[in-house]
Amino acid sequence: MTMTDTPRSALVLGAGIIGTASALRLAQAGVATTLIDWQAPGAGASSGNAGSISEESIVPIALPGMLAQVPGWLLDPTGPLHVRWRYLPRAAPWLARWLLASRIRTVERSSAALRGLLHGAVDEYHDLLGPQEAARLIRRNGQLILWQSDRQSRSERAGHDLRERHGVAMRWLSAGEIGELEPALAPVFARGLLLERHGHLVDPLATVQALAARFAAAGGTLRKARVAALERGPDGDTRVVLEGGEILQADRYVLSAGAWSVRLAKALGLRIPLDTERGYHVTLKGLGGLCTRPIMHGDKAFIVTQMAMGLRVAGTVEIAGTDAPADYRRAELLLEHARAMFRDLPDAPTEHWMGCRPSLPDSLPVIDRMRTAPDVVLAFGHGHLGMTGAPATARMVRDLVLGRRVNADISAFGAGRFDHWRS
Numbered sequence: 066m067t068m069t070d071t072p073r074s075a076l077v078l079g080a081g082i083i084g085t086a087s088a089l090r091l092a093q094a095g096v097a098t099t100l101i102d103w104q105a106p107g108a109g110a111s112s113g114n115a116g117s118i119s120e121e122s123i124v125p126i127a128l129p130g131m132l133a134q135v136p137g138w139l140l141d142p143t144g145p146l147h148v149r150w151r152y153l154p155r156a157a158p159w160l161a162r163w164l165l166a167s168r169i170r171t172v173e174r175s176s177a178a179l180r181g182l183l184h185g186a187v188d189e190y191h192d193l194l195g196p197q198e199a200a201r202l203i204r205r206n207g208q209l210i211l212w213q214s215d216r217q218s219r220s221e222r223a224g225h226d227l228r229e230r231h232g233v234a235m236r237w238l239s240a241g242e243i244g245e246l247e248p249a250l251a252p253v254f255a256r257g258l259l260l261e262r263h264g265h266l267v268d269p270l271a272t273v274q275a276l277a278a279r280f281a282a283a284g285g286t287l288r289k290a291r292v293a294a295l296e297r298g299p300d301g302d303t304r305v306v307l308e309g310g311e312i313l314q315a316d317r318y319v320l321s322a323g324a325w326s327v328r329l330a331k332a333l334g335l336r337i338p339l340d341t342e343r344g345y346h347v348t349l350k351g352l353g354g355l356c357t358r359p360i361m362h363g364d365k366a367f368i369v370t371q372m373a374m375g376l377r378v379a380g381t382v383e384i385a386g387t388d389a390p391a392d393y394r395r396a397e398l399l400l401e402h403a404r405a406m407f408r409d410l411p412d413a414p415t416e417h418w419m420g421c422r423p424s425l426p427d428s429l430p431v432i433d434r435m436r437t438a439p440d441v442v443l444a445f446g447h448g449h450l451g452m453t454g455a456p457a458t459a460r461m462v463r464d465l466v467l468g469r470r471v472n473a474d475i476s477a478f479g480a481g482r483f484d485h486w487r488s
Contacts, residue, residue, distance in 0.1 A: 107273025130219030
């Protein structure tokens with residue numbers, strides 16, 4: 066089969082939210098699609114996030130003014146961003162690129178690209194899930210960002226400027242207005258920002274499972290297996306090698322294995338500066354009625370969300386790779402912060418979790434066809450925005466696999482965009 070032919074089959078590697086949504090769109094387009102992961106759909110990083118559908122989250126993580134904060138992050142193991150010292154030599158190139166990405170020209174390019182990727186995500190989720198599951202899983206009450214401090218940092222001001230330029234639907238709130246919207250909060254916040262178009266998922270894992278069920282109903286195949294390699298075979302064709310030696314082939318491949326994508330892509334000559342921002346959460350099981358929308362603590366960089374299973378407190382960034390053991394003291398710290406945030410946070414059984422966000426320095430994913438293997442479509446690196454970016458990514462992946470014209474500018478998501486950056 067040539068690249069100009071319509072593909073009949075596809076293998077999607079990785080059953081997180083990106084891979085599962087992409088596999089669903091391919092199956093709906095009539096492609097015989099197999100979704101492969103060693104875990105059940107959604108069991109990795111997709112299961113433990115804060116559930117936000119942040120369709121106007123157009124502010125990159127790296128912003129002007131952050132360089133001055135790096136020494137503090139390195140020294141404070143309880144801060145919102147921590148780099149484990151043993152991992153620092155490996156993390157240094159990524160961190161250097163991350164600091165380069167805070168230059169205003171890169172920030173503005175990333176912001177514009179995020180606007181295009183995320184806009185309309187709530188409505189697209191309704192289409193992906195169907196009316197019954199959408200009603201069960203989606204809420205649209207906006208999202209709050211709250212600050213205890215009166216003073217805006219340089220990076221915060223840069224974020225507000227970006228929102229204003231892109232016409233983000235937002236409303237500033239006084240301390241009194243915050244209390245009226247969320248009466249369970251302690252009166253500790255001086256100011257707030259309501260992002261009015263945002264929504265959230267009350268159960269991220271159940272969302273991925275619902276998409277996987279729709280995928281299977283559309284004729285897709287779920288395969289539980291661990292992929293050992295994505296490579297060129299002796300005949301020059303791309304192939305997937307499973308642990309145990311079984312070889313799978315298809316007309317097209319989608320690499321959406323999250324933080325493990327770069328390991329699989331190396332055999333095909335792809336080098337991408339992806340690292341893992343490890344995130345933690347603590348869920349207070351059974352607690353309800355504490356907030357009506359996701360609430361981000363802007364000073365301490367964590368978020369609380371009312372979910373079906375309880376109150377989830379999620380956040381922080383730990384740079385330590387994919388293999389280091391979890392440090393659940395970071396989850397306990399989140400719980401301490403949450404107790405100070407609410408007037409009265411009842412005791413409840415807690416569940417701790419750590420997951421690996423696949424992140425690129427400029428806060429943009431890779432959504433592209435691989436230059437060295439055009440039958441492979443890349444879809445990974447969504448960082449903090451995987452749940453929000455999944456619907457549009459799935460649509461773009463479908464069009465790339467089918468050879469259609471993508472109805473969006475995806476140039477900012479190209480795999481080669483870091484070629485000119487210094488290592």
